[in-house]
Amino acid sequence: MSRTPLLLxxxxxxESHSTTKSGYHVYIETFGCQMNAYDTELIxxxxxxxxxQFTQVDEEADVILFNTCAIRxxxxxxxxxxxxxxxxxxxxxxxVIGVLGCMAQNLKQELLDSxxxxxxxxxxxxxxxxxxxxxxxxxxxxxxxAVDLSEYETYAQIVPDRAGEVNGWIAVTRxxxxxxxxxxxxxxxxxxxxxxxxxxxxxxxRLASQGVxxxxxxxxxxxxxxxxxxxxxxxxxxxxDVPGIQRVRFTSPHPKDFPPALLEAVAQHxxxxxxxxxxxQSANDRMLERMGRCYTRREYLxxxxxxxxEGPIVLTTDLICGFCGETDxxxxxxxxxxxxxxxxxxxxxKYSERKHTIAARKYPDDISEQVKGYRTNEIIELQxxxxxxKNQALIGSEVExxxxxxxxxxxxxxxxxxxxxxxxxxxxDDLTRVPGDFASISIxxxxxxxxxxxxxxxxx
Ligand code: 5AD
Ligand code: SF4
Numbered sequence: 048m049s050r051t052p053l054l055l056x057x058x059x060x061x062e063s064h065s066t067t068k069s070g071y072h073v074y075i076e077t078f079g080c081q082m083n084a085y086d087t088e089l090i091x092x093x094x095x096x097x098x099x100q101f102t103q104v105d106e107e108a109d110v111i112l113f114n115t116c117a118i119r120x121x122x123x124x125x126x127x128x129x130x131x132x133x134x135x136x137x138x139x140x141x142x143v144i145g146v147l148g149c150m151a152q153n154l155k156q157e158l159l160d161s162x163x164x165x166x167x168x169x170x171x172x173x174x175x176x177x178x179x180x181x182x183x184x185x186x187x188x189x190x191x192x193a194v195d196l197s198e199y200e201t202y203a204q205i206v207p208d209r210a211g212e213v214n215g216w217i218a219v220t221r222x223x224x225x226x227x228x229x230x231x232x233x234x235x236x237x238x239x240x241x242x243x244x245x246x247x248x249x250x251x252x253r254l255a256s257q258g259v260x261x262x263x264x265x266x267x268x269x270x271x272x273x274x275x276x277x278x279x280x281x282x283x284x285x286x287x288d289v290p291g292i293q294r295v296r297f298t299s300p301h302p303k304d305f306p307p308a309l310l311e312a313v314a315q316h317x318x319x320x321x322x323x324x325x326x327x328q329s330a331n332d333r334m335l336e337r338m339g340r341c342y343t344r345r346e347y348l349x350x351x352x353x354x355x356x357e358g359p360i361v362l363t364t365d366l367i368c369g370f371c372g373e374t375d376x377x378x379x380x381x382x383x384x385x386x387x388x389x390x391x392x393x394x395x396x397k398y399s400e401r402k403h404t405i406a407a408r409k410y411p412d413d414i415s416e417q418v419k420g421y422r423t424n425e426i427i428e429l430q431x432x433x434x435x436x437k438n439q440a441l442i443g444s445e446v447e448x449x450x451x452x453x454x455x456x457x458x459x460x461x462x463x464x465x466x467x468x469x470x471x472x473x474x475x476d477d478l479t480r481v482p483g484d485f486a487s488i489s490i491x492x493x494x495x496x497x498x499x500x501x502x503x504x505x506x507x
Pocket of ligand 2: 223
């Protein structure tokens with residue numbers, strides 16, 4: 048098979064070819080963050096407009112796609128495991144295999160060379176070219192590579208293909224200019240750009256008219272949104288004011304971009320959830336400096352104080368353990384602050400060196416896997432206890448939950464979230480209720496991640 052990278056002009060986009068009907072069946076698996084899940088919705092939309100059909104059954108597919116994440120090493124390992132599964136099947140019956148998203152961007156030709164059974168690699172700013180590249184691979188066995196990053200691509204006119212749900216995500220920024228030293232995102236997703244506010248409001252209105260009740264605004268550094276003179280606080284309020292939208296969330300904000308107007312919006316607007324995900328990463332100033340986070344421990348704490356003054360706003364966080372040169376004492380500072388902060392939840396990660404990043408170039412990755420693992424577990428266990436205590440304190444009280452769908456375990460149970468984003472599960476008592484309705488749930492049991500209860504009342 049020839050390995051000619053197929054580089055088509057970027058003007059060949061989904062819209063300009065909307066009449067071509069390919070009829071090929073596509074199976075797509077998505078790894079990583081909510082932004083990737085959102086990108087899969089964009090990819091489905093771009094490909095359906097060109098006649099591709101999606102299937103949930105990989106055996107039926109002509110094309111297997113992986114929308115990938117590159118943020119940590121284990122994301123790579125998971126992908127390689129999945130790819131290996133399809134290698135044999137490709138030999139038997141000529142599947143086309145595509146790797147999309149951050150890993151495609153990050154590894155580019157290297158991935159195509161080392162795993163020669165991959166046909167198409169497409170980075171996060173080049174999804175419009177996917178139908179052409181796949182058609183060339185399917186019909187002419189041509190390899191395709193499209194990994195150009197764009198300063199402008201926001202997929203503004205693409206309507207994401209989303210199953211009728213009550214939850215809707217909207218990417219309001221793409222890319223990131225922060226260059227935290229550990230993070231690969233600025234390299235895989237490129238420069239930060241904001242979508243225009245009109246398009247975002249139109250998308251919100253359309254989602255509301257389709258039955259979406261909760262909107263999550265997405266961005267790698269969502270609160271640095273800026274477009275047509277609008278800042279993030281203004282955008283958030285306008286989205287929250289759209290009739291039919293009952294809850295608005297956003298993720299992830301950076302602690303360095305938190306003006307009082309945004310805080311006020313969260314504290315006061317009735318449909319903006321009283322929950323802020325505020326990544327700390329480390330509580331030690333030397334680590335924060337090395338990480339390039341642009342805030343000190345004191346500045347983070349001052350922000351938390353201001354948040355807490357506004358009222359009962361729930362906080363969650365991200366933490367990295369075992370970053371380059373982290374001493375036991377420096378780790379202990381993070382451990383102690385997590386104890387003091389009493390977050391509702393924390394996502395705790397072992398530092399994983401990523402190619403191209405500032406940390407990979409500047410600092411040795413000198414904390415052993417064993418120590419990284421030990422530190423990560425220590426904080427996970429601490430946070431589990433804190434989350435459990437907080438959830439147990441709710442036993443006997445009533446919480447307001449939006450019904451989102453069946454629980455993972457049973458179609459006889461509903462699942463939803465509290466405003467502070469804790470999962471709640473309860474038996475379906477009244478079959479007239481549907482997802483999107485609110486229910487008042489009396490909490491009877493709790494684990495660190497889930498509340499269990501019975502319904503007191505439901506309101507449409
Ligand atoms: N190693 C470990 N964790 C990382 N994160 C980002 N890059 C890395 C890395 N190289 C974590 C950060 C970030 C979250 C999305 O992922 O905590 O906030
Ligand atoms: Fe990565 Fe930092 Fe940008 Fe978040 S803000 S995506 S951690 S560089």
